[in-house]
Amino acid sequence: MENAEFEQLVNQYYEALYRFALSLTRSEAASCDLTQQTFYLWAAKGHQLRDRTKAKSWLFTTLHREFLGSKRRETRFPHHEMKEVDHELPTVLPTVVNDLDGSTVMESLLLVDELYRAPLMLFYLEDFSYQEIAEQLEIPIGTVMSRLNRGKAQLRQLVAGASQSKSEKIISLNDTRKEAKSRG
Amino acid sequence: MDKSEAKIILQAYRANGADATDPHFTEALQLAGIDAELKAWFAEQQAFDRAISAKLRSAPVPADLRASILAGRKVVPAPIWWRRPAALIAVVAAMLMLLAIPFMLQTRNTPQFSEFKRDSMSFLDSLNKLDMSSKDHETVRAWLAAHGGHKQFSLPTQLGGKPSLGCRIFEWKGNKVTLICFNTTVGKKFEEVHLLVVDERAIRNRPPEGKPVFESNGEWDTASWRDDGLAYVLFGHAKNHGKLEQLF
Structure with a gap:
């Protein structure tokens, strides 16, 4: 493979791959390893992919497989039937999300159940449709829908919690002024 | 919904x-x-x-990740060329082409069966002598065996019962051809047919295996077939039209 092609692929996808890896491993170091491993596999085996337009799918699928392989799971993820999420979801205004920084939102995502994190991350990277997510994760489309539904519900609760914590940590300037004056 | x-x-x-x-x-x-x-x-x-x-x-990505990946690439051995399917296919194709070239050249230089028939007719038109004369098939075979002719020729059923006149061996475009002449006289009128035998590899567009193809070519009627690596053309005078079929 030409170095130029390899570098171009790295430039295009390494960030998204890393974020996807982080959603799986919840560890920065493990995510770096997983991302690098994926590109090394591409360097060694990518030439076998005849349709070069599928390189992105190949990279994400490979990363996910590598993750699953590294975990050496003995049990597979159960498939969930599509079902309405019946519990009450907290209302999280977009402005609340906007007030949070990227790391906080990522931390919230990392607290979502492992089962839902991968489809959620791929969904929010916006590079893949639900059908492509199903292909990446090698699960049925209905399962993707179900996991997105449940995963989003969890994420809403976690983001709401993070927002609440943040607001509790905020020290009012007026209160500070009053306190300073009282100490005065 | x-x-x-x-x-x-x-x-x-x-x-x-x-x-x-x-x-x-x-x-x-x-x-x-x-x-x-x-x-x-x-x-x-x-x-x-x-x-x-x-x-x-916008979640942060470690600053050195990209550099690490690119640096790591430099120590990953490049795929060995012969393990690349496309390269392997190309090499195999090239080797097959090289192997096929002599065959292709040979095929291109191999004369057509129609040429063989045409030249054989010309040869028969001017035929004025045989190399040996015998009415006994086995004698003819023995002579052919001794002189490099096609001793293993096979004969159509009815022709096998006709006495031979003799045979001749000649070369055509670098290939050995065996001519065996037969007396097919019925009644008082003398009739003869001429069987020409050549290796089937010496010609292209060969006649079908086993079943003869009957044709009329001016003064000659012909029956052509292949059998066991040999190509045969049986020539009979057109004035005796229809007799060739009776020999099979």
């Missing part, structure tokens, strides 16, 4: 509009267009998704 189903489906609708043409969402989107509560819910979902997506897409 009710609102609950529509909500589950619309949860998979990307906020950047990338799924706008996906027919899977059409019905749910239509429902959201006419149901005020669903419409408000969907708008809030999309806003939430947009905000989350923007945050996650």
